[in-house]
Amino acid sequence: MSRLTPRALAAAIASTLVLSLAATSSARAEGTLRIAQQFGVVYLLLNVAQDQQLIEKEGKKHGVDVKVEWKQLSGGAAVNDALLSGAVDIAGAGVGPLLTIWDRTAGRQNVKGVASLGSFPYYLVSTNPKVKTIADLTEKDRIGLPAVTVSVQARILQYAAAKQWGDKEFARLDKFTQTLPHPDAAAAVIAGGTEINGHFGNPPYQDQELAGNPNAHIILNSYDVLGGPSSATVLYATEKFRAENPKTYRAFTGALAEAAKYASANPEGAADAYIRVSKSKVDRDLLLKIFKNPEVRFSVEPQNTLGLAQFLHRVGAIKKKPASWRDYFFDDPVITKGG
Template sequence: MSLRPFRPQRAAAVAVLLAIALAAAAAPAHAEGSLRVAQQFGIAYLILDVVKDQKLVEKHGKEAGLDIKVEWAQISGASAMNEALLAGALDMVSAGVPPALVLWDRTRGKQNVKLVAALGSLPNYLLSNNPAVKTLDDFSAKDRIAVPAAGVGFQSRTLQIEAAKRYGKDNFKRFDDISISLPHPDATTALISGGLEVNAHFSSAPFYYQALARNPAVHKVISSYEILGGPATFNVLYTTQKFHDANPKTYKAFYAALAEAAAWIPAHKEEAAAIFIRQQSSKLPPDFVRKIIDDPENQFTVSPQQTQVYADKLHEIGVLQARAASWKEYFFEAAHANPGS
């Protein structure tokens, strides 16, 4: 198994994307039939990999009498996603539930960002290669926890919820000072190699599977499921009210494509593994990817699960100003037909 390093050109690509975003801030919205989507790295984005590979958005667009051109981008971190969405460089972005909720909260009455669909319920594991760290209480100022977006991303917000529970609401940022921003591939490489500044990583699949398999010193400290009290949505898609309202046919075709991909994966796991490897240029063995897809902890579904827990807890610690009465308040109505929480 080999890891894909975060090459300098990827960082450059993000910079270019954001430059385009700033230039596009005053540009008119795309007309129906045009969609720009961004995803991050890892098998948590398998639904999008299938949608892209099988051209499902184009398929559902044609069924509605619309030719849809889809542009795909792959970048790391919620901060870059949010900046590009608000600047108009992307129409649909993906990140963890907490950063999506923060953007919903901060754009109420303005861009009115809302969530489109879940991308699955998959745990994140907080890993460490430091033998002295068995629980969260064991982390010290000398440790460094790698996360994709320190302080603001899914992993940091999840740690903030747990820190508030353990150490009191005033100490919810306890782990922010020892967290650093690093894409999952780089963080995994650092954790496996050992002897580096980064000795912990709040990791998503397939990366925590790799780290646990390749370095016997790497161990799980806690998982997001343990913090949230059970299976919960990891990543979601979200967009602005402007794009949603101006592109009803494109939006409907995209949502239908997501739902089809989610229904297709459980019945075609071997093909889904091949699609992940192909779309993300992964060098992981097919049987290793299939093992991840087979893991009962991982559910590829568009139905949100326990997002309300994030909404409530982040409001309690002051990250969110608005209190959502229901998950339907921050999801667009197309998602309301499915079960959710």
């Protein structure tokens, strides 16, 4: 048996050290979870999971200590950039941004949906008394929404325009929209006197607007456009993260399903969790009214998303044509059905 020279021995030790560090790095990867969320009670399931440390509890069931980092962003474009840059592991945004990134990462990062965050009606609110429907919008109107052209609100508005004037006119109302975080848009609508006289938002902002400005009224309901209750806000991730972190991923989806059960059975507790986590000064009674709305559904299973997806393909916004919601969602034991 030949003996190693000092140089060969040093190289062997260095190689062993590198492999050891790589193994340590890999071990650290499983158990780290960075989640990007935005504004509004549509992220309630994440708020409940954070408040009750459900992800950490589920992680222990799967034999992993999960460290969760929560990041607040605004707009699907910013969320998608964060996901693709590796700054976050789980992205929270609308179905529109999910479909965009699913289409553009096919064959590369292969981003797909992880779960729904429930179904909420989204209202396009206007303070212009002359505007009763989207057909009445003019150059005098400015609509705040999270991201021009790509947010789920922007996509639903395009879908509504296509239904009103035909597919070739789907972008007809884009020129009236402006990128603005929900809190800022809501403040402008409630205060009045600014160029922002409309907001395509989500709860609780849309509800605060309707309660806070006597001129505020609904000119479009997302459910009317999408054909019924629909999952507008979802969570998604890269194929790589899911494959390399199976225990963390399962802990996350399990925790999310638990949060959905809790919110459905205990709206009072869910309202308190939202207020604690978001540090919001929103009226608790208003929250309870939203949560108890029969049109609101807390579920991790996507609902009624395919129509919007196929519309986006039809007008060329995405290249791939989905035949089913399963094309753009990962398979997971907690999601047994969808749409």
